Amino acid sequence: MKRRVLLLGLLGAPLLARAGAQVEEPLADAIRSALSASIAQSAPPRPKFEAHQVDARMAYLRWLGEMSERLKKRKTETQIRIEFLETVWYEAKRAGLEPSLVLGLVQVESGFRKYAISVAGARGYMQVMPFWTRAIGDGDASRLFHMQTNLRFGCVILRHYLDIEKGDLFLALGRYNGSRGRAEYPNAVFAARRQWLLPGER
Numbered sequence: 001m002k003r004r005v006l007l008l009g010l011l012g013a014p015l016l017a018r019a020g021a022q023v024e025e026p027l028a029d030a031i032r033s034a035l036s037a038s039i040a041q042s043a044p045p046r047p048k049f050e051a052h053q054v055d056a057r058m059a060y061l062r063w064l065g066e067m068s069e070r071l072k073k074r075k076t077e078t079q080i081r082i083e084f085l086e087t088v089w090y091e092a093k094r095a096g097l098e099p100s101l102v103l104g105l106v107q108v109e110s111g112f113r114k115y116a117i118s119v120a121g122a123r124g125y126m127q128v129m130p131f132w133t134r135a136i137g138d139g140d141a142s143r144l145f146h147m148q149t150n151l152r153f154g155c156v157i158l159r160h161y162l163d164i165e166k167g168d169l170f171l172a173l174g175r176y177n178g179s180r181g182r183a184e185y186p187n188a189v190f191a192a193r194r195q196w197l198l199p200g201e202r
Helices: 002-011 029-040 054-071 078-094 099-110 131-136 141-145 147-164 169-177 184-194
Strands: 015-017 116-118
Touching: 029 147, 054 078, 054 099, 078 099, 078 147, 099 147, 099 169, 099 184, 131 141, 131 147, 141 147, 147 169, 169 184
Parallel strands: 015 116
Antiparallel strands: none
16 A cells, blocks of 8 residues: 555555456466466567568567657657557567557557556556556556556456457456457457558458
């Protein structure tokens, strides 16, 4: 509690997000172990391309430049903006998700605010509920304000929900928001996602 008060004192009043609340559900031991391993794997967020992957590298650099331009009004400092986008791309690809989907989800969940807190207590860019740090992390919920940690948790959780829902993104997004079966949240993420597609992907 003292840590939270100190954090809020340093940051000012918490920026409340519009997110719902992921529901804590029992996890089978095998799933818990797999998710924990996924969270624990450390790797630099900057992607690496082999010498023969020239086209993939150029496509990535085009994406990075385009997204940086689009995000400039929300994140004005160039280095922070680039690091954020590099991490989004890396963690999305690592979890088998589209970066545009992750950007759309971040836009809806937190408005790209690193320290956003929902009424339900969800934290950070992807509005991860603290119970996830106990279920598959080290139990330190304050780490959800760390950029890469938050994006990794969020992407791993969404991938988990996609697997549960057998690839149904509409239901997986509803489960992520704690509003499974209702259309408002998935539709909002789908609409936001369109803003982060490259020309030709729409």
